[in-house]
Amino acid sequence: MKRALLAGRLILGIVFLYAAYTKLNAPWLVFAVSINSYQVVPLNLIEPIARTLPWFELLLGLLLLSGLWLRWVGLVCTGLLGFFFVLMVRSFAIGLQIDCGCFGPGEALGPKTLVRDGTLLALSLAVTVFAFLKPKPSPVNG
């Protein structure tokens, strides 16, 4: 279980770091256009989200790799991935032909991206559950 937990959080951490990198490496307007294409966020909120979410993803990626506060980080990651997944399923179901926006521009939302995001969500959920099941290290008595 320990190794599975380690592998899971490392994979998730790298994915979050890569997602952040692709967004931060482009003008914020590129990500803003992706967010807007989902047609759920009011226009006045798009800029602040486009400018802060990639930094949040970067932070989550680093925390996952370090293993710090894993229970809470896992919960946040699961919530975030779950939110993305619901948005993607909804957009696909209503027939929006848009970019996924997951790892920069140019990747159309489709079955492949849904399976990938669903897998990441399941992985994040598993990491979170394992993190809560894992006993906390007992304090060292001197």
Added chain:
Amino acid sequence: MFSTAQPDVSIIGVMRTALLLTAALAAASIMIAAPADPKPVEPKKAAFSYGDQKFKTYGSPTAPLTLELYTDYECPSCRVMFLDTLPKLMEEYVKTGKAKLIHRDFPLPMHKFSRQAAKWANCAGTMGRYDLVSEQIFKTQMEWSQNGNLDGAIAKVLPPGEMQKLRALVADTKIDEGATADVAQGQRDAVNQTPTLEIVYKGKREQIGGNTPFQLLKQYLDMKLAK
């Protein structure tokens, strides 16, 4: 005899240290590569000479911003961009001298009639009718994209005499070079979707793919101009 079992703890400890070091290095490189206000993408190639298609260029040549808009006449998002966003851009940035705008054709292979539509528009441009015809082509996209009857759509806005002249120009294949030149420039810019807006500021190019609402574009352009 001898036991080959090694303590797991030390292996995991070494792995953990190595991974943390990797993570720290990755974080540092990302921090360096991606500052809060990311650096624009460097131009991929030298500026392209636009030849005689000056009718597709609007605004002051000395404007601080250059906006290069790639569209496909058969693409629905391009229609929205062209009819909704472009007039606002023209009003607030091009007419005020803040930006120069270049309209470029990027007919996608999946669209049967878009290259032909670009040809009609470019031919009309040589007659001084580019704005009228390109707008009409976008406005009637739903009609001619069914059967390719661009002639019928354009004839609704051009007087018969000019329409005759335009038909003769369209029959001359050489004028199609306009779209060819645009596509070549688009390939140099690595355009992979339409609409795509290339924002050129202080010699640096940034590519924004997809239909960009004016409000977002305005926030971004104003931020650039305020720098």
